[in-house]
Amino acid sequence: xxxxxxALIIQFALxxxxxxxxxxxxxxxxxxPTQADWDDIFAKAKAYEAxxxxxxxxxxxxxx
Numbered sequence: 001x002x003x004x005x006x007a008l009i010i011q012f013a014l015x016x017x018x019x020x021x022x023x024x025x026x027x028x029x030x031x032x033p034t035q036a037d038w039d040d041i042f043a044k045a046k047a048y049e050a051x052x053x054x055x056x057x058x059x060x061x062x063x064x
Contacts, residue, residue, distance in 0.1 A: 016045040
């Protein structure tokens with residue numbers, strides 16, 4: 001796997017979460033992924049903010 005592909009997966013993980021990136025990585029390894037496989041990945045992907053880990057109303061710097 002080349003550096004550009006690794007960078008893409010890391011960027012995907014930062015935006016959509018680690019589980020979505022793991023599923024994306026599985027498609028890069030899969031011999032013949034179908035369009036349905038790709039559609040499934042992007043249907044499951046949600047923005048990292050949607051996980052509710054750091055709600056928009058709070059600030060890490062404001063807590064210091």
